[in-house]
Amino acid sequence: MISCYHLNIPHPRRDGALLDDVSFELEQGSWADITGESGCGKSVLFELLSLRLLTREGTLIVGGRNLDRLPRRKLESLRRRIGACAQKPSLLEERTVLENLLLPLVARGETRRAAQQVEAVVEALELGALRNMPLEALTESERRVVAIGRACVGTPSMILIDGGVEGLDAAWKKRARSYLRKLHLEGATVVLFSREAVGPMTGRGIELRIEDGRLEPTERSLHAPAPEAIGVRR
Amino acid sequence: MIRPASHALRERPYETAAVVLLLALALVVPGVMLLLGARAHAHALGWLSAYEPVIYLSTELGDKRDDTAQALRSEVEAWSMVESARVRAPAQALEELRAKLGAERVQQLGLSEAMMPTSVVLSPVVPLHGHIELAASVSGLEARDEVSAVDVPSADALRLMEAARSAISVAFVIAIVMALVAAILLAAFLRRVRQLESHETELLEMFGASRGALRRPTMLRGAFLGVTSGVLATTTLLVAQLALSRWATALTGVDAGATWTWFVVILPVVLSPALGVLVGRLVAQGDGSRARSKSLPGTRPALVFGRSRFAPAR
Numbered sequence: 001m002i003s004c005y006h007l008n009i010p011h012p013r014r015d016g017a018l019l020d021d022v023s024f025e026l027e028q029g030s031w032a033d034i035t036g037e038s039g040c041g042k043s044v045l046f047e048l049l050s051l052r053l054l055t056r057e058g059t060l061i062v063g064g065r066n067l068d069r070l071p072r073r074k075l076e077s078l079r080r081r082i083g084a085c086a087q088k089p090s091l092l093e094e095r096t097v098l099e100n101l102l103l104p105l106v107a108r109g110e111t112r113r114a115a116q117q118v119e120a121v122v123e124a125l126e127l128g129a130l131r132n133m134p135l136e137a138l139t140e141s142e143r144r145v146v147a148i149g150r151a152c153v154g155t156p157s158m159i160l161i162d163g164g165v166e167g168l169d170a171a172w173k174k175r176a177r178s179y180l181r182k183l184h185l186e187g188a189t190v191v192l193f194s195r196e197a198v199g200p201m202t203g204r205g206i207e208l209r210i211e212d213g214r215l216e217p218t219e220r221s222l223h224a225p226a227p228e229a230i231g232v233r234r
Numbered sequence: 235m236i237r238p239a240s241h242a243l244r245e246r247p248y249e250t251a252a253v254v255l256l257l258a259l260a261l262v263v264p265g266v267m268l269l270l271g272a273r274a275h276a277h278a279l280g281w282l283s284a285y286e287p288v289i290y291l292s293t294e295l296g297d298k299r300d301d302t303a304q305a306l307r308s309e310v311e312a313w314s315m316v317e318s319a320r321v322r323a324p325a326q327a328l329e330e331l332r333a334k335l336g337a338e339r340v341q342q343l344g345l346s347e348a349m350m351p352t353s354v355v356l357s358p359v360v361p362l363h364g365h366i367e368l369a370a371s372v373s374g375l376e377a378r379d380e381v382s383a384v385d386v387p388s389a390d391a392l393r394l395m396e397a398a399r400s401a402i403s404v405a406f407v408i409a410i411v412m413a414l415v416a417a418i419l420l421a422a423f424l425r426r427v428r429q430l431e432s433h434e435t436e437l438l439e440m441f442g443a444s445r446g447a448l449r450r451p452t453m454l455r456g457a458f459l460g461v462t463s464g465v466l467a468t469t470t471l472l473v474a475q476l477a478l479s480r481w482a483t484a485l486t487g488v489d490a491g492a493t494w495t496w497f498v499v500i501l502p503v504v505l506s507p508a509l510g511v512l513v514g515r516l517v518a519q520g521d522g523s524r525a526r527s528k529s530l531p532g533t534r535p536a537l538v539f540g541r542s543r544f545a546p547a548r
Contacts (some may be wrong), residue, residue: 009532018532044530052440053533072442075536080442092236092434103434106236107441186298 001028001158001189002049002202007058011213018044020213022058028157031181031190033164033197035208035218042193045210047193050084051075061205063157080108081155086191087163089147093136097127097146097230100135105154124179125172127199141169148176152183164194178215223229235434239451240458242427252461253423255418257463258470260416261502264409271401272492273478278395281387287372288385289354292420296382302380303352310356310375315368317359324350351382372447400505413505417513420459424517428452430541437537450537453511460510467502475499 005202007022018041028033036042047053048060051067062076069155070078083104101121105114122131125145135143145168151159167174177198184190189226197207197218207218235241244251289310290359295302303321311319322330327350332340359367369386376384429434475495 009530012530043393048533050440051536053530054536056532056534072538076439076442076444078442079440082442084440090433092437095236102236103437104441105437107443107447109447175376221481 001030001063001201002025002061003061004025005059005061007048007055007060009041009055009057011015017213019210019215022210022213022215024208024215026189026191029184029187029190031205032192033206033207034191034193034210034215035197035204036193037191037195039083040222041213042210043162046084046160048084049158050082050160051079051084052084064101079161081148081157082160083151083158084160085144085147085151085155085162089144089150091135091143091150093135096132096134097130097138098122098132100146101153104150104156107156115209118155121179125175140167141172144168145172145176148180152179153172155183155186155188157187158189160191160193164192164196164198166194166196166229235431235438235451239454242431242451243455243458246427249423253420253459254466256419257416257506258466258502260412260419261463261467261506262470262474264405264412265467265498265502266474267401267405268409269471269478271398271405272495272498275395275398275402276492277482278392278398280415282392282395284414287358287369288358289375289381290351290383291353291383291387291542293351295352299352303354306375306380306495307354309392310354312373315359315371316356318357320355320357322353324348324352324354325432327351328354336409358436369487392495411508416505417509420456420510420513421517423459424452424456424514425520428457435539436537441539445538446474448514452518453514456512456514456517457507458508458510460507461503464503464506467506471499471502515523 003025008017009019010016011018022045023222034042034045042052048055049062051062054060054067063081065078067075073112091100092103098118101118102114105111105117110117122128125148127146127149130138130142130146135146138146147163147227148161151161156222159180161180165173165180168176180190208215211217289301289306291299291306300321305321307321310316324347328340328345328347331345331350335343356368356372372384372386375381433453439448
């Protein structure tokens with residue numbers, strides 16, 4: 001699903017690299033926790049994988065497509081397969097929760113079963129009581145859950161969550177985590193970028209840590225069973 | 235967009251109505267000028283085209299009258315500008331007057347055959363408006379003893395035709411200027427509406443909406459505003475055309491009109507939507523190119539309308 005080779009991103013504020021010769025592979029249906037301290041480059045990696053930025057140095061293959069050679073139209077089509085939630089998600093403040101959840105389906109032109117797909121997310125994340133409320137009336141936790149729900153609507157083949165489920169109230173965190181696990185079990189590739197890993201260390205799970213620009217599998221991940229499902233190359 | 239493209243216009247009814255009215259006005263003002271100019275030109279042209287110069291012989295010629303008339307006819311018929319010339323006897327002149335004014339009116343005026351002069355009527359090779367030196371040559375005959383008067387078109391008709399021609403030219407220039415002003419106004423309005431939903435556009439792009447889909451609402455809005463103002467302008471011009479036709483006929487007694495003026499009436503309904511779509515596309519395209527900004531070192535932006543959070547603030 002994702003192959004990344006020799007990715008180099010210079011640090012924007014000081015000498016040295018933000019991401020230094022990063023290479024890794026994630027197969028379709030895998031779960032990855034990409035962890036690291038604040039400012040280590042997780043969000044830049046998130047932006048690259050969610051196709052908001054393109055790299056100048058290194059090769060990134062997403063969904064079998066080499067982004068270096070991908071025309072803009074194909075890039076748009078690939079973006080439709082990705083559900084992404086940024087660390088500080090951009091939401092339509094004056095619109096209702098339902099309208100915000102509908103947005104990815106409108107972008108993908110999947111309006112036929114849109115209501116059904118949005119309802120599935122509302123039900124899974126227990127957002128029923130908030131469905132017709134404008135986003136500006138919600139708490140930070142609720143807004144973040146809506147943003148996570150928006151990334152999951154329409155069951156995209158790859159779900160990227162920058163900031164993971166950090167900062168959510170306990171109840172919301174539990175619901176968001178269990179919904180992401182459910183989608184993972186249904187075959188979606190889930191990648192969380194957070195300070196701490198939250199994913200299941202199952203056969204298809206991996207934890208990668210960014211430190212000093214290098215991306216390494218953690219000890220915990222190296223001892224997880226069935227590593228053949230995930231390739232991590234350095 | 236989550237909501238239909240027309241929703242943004244419905245949310246701003248007064249602004250939308252003002253833009254439609256101004257667009258329609260930009261089409262109607264030069265349109266009415268063109269119609270007026272064309273009708274005045276057509277009337278002047280029609281009148282001059284039907285005009286036949288007449289040379290009236292003196293009644294003092296007595297018996298020589300017929301011979302003099304024939305000699306004069308032969309003379310003027312030899313002119314290259316004259317296709318044919320005929321001698322009009324007093325009886326024939328009275329008959330033509332009766333046909334024009336009515337027998338009753340002629341009787342009321344107390345006109346008789348004896349009072350009618352013998353005249354020579356000329357048919358120009360081309361209508362007078364194209365051969366104005368014929369009018370000058372005929373006017374010169376008035377100096378002769380045997381000629382009592384000549385009938386040539388007044389300078390007013392020629393001046394009217396020149397004025398109408400100028401009005402048409404000015405109307406074309408005004409039409410171009412006003413179309414440009416209308417396009418700028420429409421672009422400003424569409425850009426304003428688009429800026430208000432730029433956040434939604436950016437989000438839609440992040441989730442994979444195509445550039446065409448993101449531009450479509452602005453183009454649809456341009457088309458809608460264009461169609462509405464075009465229909466309004468065409469309706470107004472149609473009313474103006476019919477009114478002008480009625481008034482001109484009542485004033486001049488001639489129903490002269492140029493066929494091409496119907497093209498002027500129909501043009502707004504075709505031109506205005508096309509202008510709306512074009513301006514909409516340019517506005518949407520311009521916004522997209524402006525959004526492309528510098529990015530983080532080692533990367534390049536992948537979004538056209540939106541931007542990465544690592545891009546410098548716009």
